[in-house]
Amino acid sequence: WYQRRVHGVSSDEDGDKAIPATTAASLLQDPAVMAALQGKLGSMVGQASGYIQSLPAPVKKRIKALKKIQLEATKIEAQFYEEVHLLECKYHEKFGPLYTKRATITKGDYEPNEDECEWPSDSEDEEEAALAEEVKEKAKLGEKEEDKDIKGIPSFWLTIFKNVEMIADMVQEADEPVLEALNDITVTFSEKNPMDSPPLPL
DSSP: OHHHHHTTEEOSSTTSOOEEHHHHHHHHTOHHHHHHHHHHHHHHTTOOOSTGGGSOHHHHHHHHHHHHHHHHHHHHHHHHHHHHHHHHHHHHHHHHHHHHHHHHHHHTSOOOOHHHHOOOOTTOOHHHHHHHHHHHHHHHHTOOGGGGGOOSOTTHHHHHHHHOHHHHTTOOGGGHHHHHTOOOOOOOOOSSOTTTSOOOOO
16 A cells, blocks of 8 residues: 555555545645535534444543544644634735725726736737837727727626636526626625624625
């Protein structure tokens, strides 16, 4: 078993299908997978399988020692998440002005100047850069008159929701008109213990 592990795969029997260790490791780092495992473990708490009761007394004592160790680990984990929450609060304040400026652009309250719009294409090379100014001038001449009446970035949040893999499947056809009219999304952080606070206001 040890030799199979160090070569990157794990298997109980030689004939079993080998699972790459890297795949297992990546799965265990997936928050969704970990949440599912935690949920399964939580549902098993309190269910008597008869296994522990069947163990010798010395083994039962050792299991109790492991439970105490796990309790201490849980306390440390709680401290970890409390500090993570404080970090989120700290950096949320730094993100705030950027998000506010983003909202003014997407809603059409502010028109960014040429310097703010300067963003080279990923494929832009030196020759393309030399032609950049000429292209800009031609683009201005080619602008349709009706395009000037468009404010901000239409359907900005609808486009975001439909292109974020984690939430794209949750967007139903009936949601689209509402999301299309959505102007902005904000979140407020509180430095209070998140476990004692009401849900985050959106």
